[in-house]
């Protein structure tokens with residue numbers, strides 16, 4: 001039931017504050033916040049990936065549960081990329097703040113891919129899920145190649 005705890009934790013963390021408008025006490029908190037969200041997103045995304053790659057048996061219910069977390073958590077990291085975090089040590093490249101439109105576009109591409117992948121997971125066709133997973137992974141990589149050290 002770890003998955004459910006994660007969802008409840010995030011739901012309560014976001015309660016009363018529009019998740020995308022999260023406010024931070026200090027730049028360190030913003031960095032910790034975005035890294036935590038990205039870490040969780042990565043964990044749940046790779047659980048579906050393991051099924052897509054055939055490393056673990058496909059279980060439609062588990063895949064859907066994981067994708068539901070990815071759908072929610074993928075909304076969160078971006079609010080943590082505030083300009084005042086540029087001096088905090090992290091893997092974020094400085095061009096995030098000089099090429100913000102490009103960064104936002106990369107984010108939107110990934111969110112679109114995640115939404116499309118979520119639909120294939122709901123439909124349950126493993127071949128389609130595999131293709132959608134690869135497309136989403138490519139959209140993650142596209143941003144990492146440009147904006148992550």
Ligand code: HEC
Nearest residue numbers: 035038039042045090091092103106107110140143147148
């Ligand atoms: C718009 C850009 C962008 C997209 C899209 C993106 N990432 Fe990232 N990701 C980053 C940046 C920048 C960092 C480094 C953040 C930092 O160190 O503060 C990062 C860090 C991470 C980390 C490390 C988190 C940690 O523990 O510190 C993981 C895992 C990760 N991303 C997974 C993913 C996955 C999976 C996807 C696609 C579903 C994805 N990312 C999409 C920009 C992106």
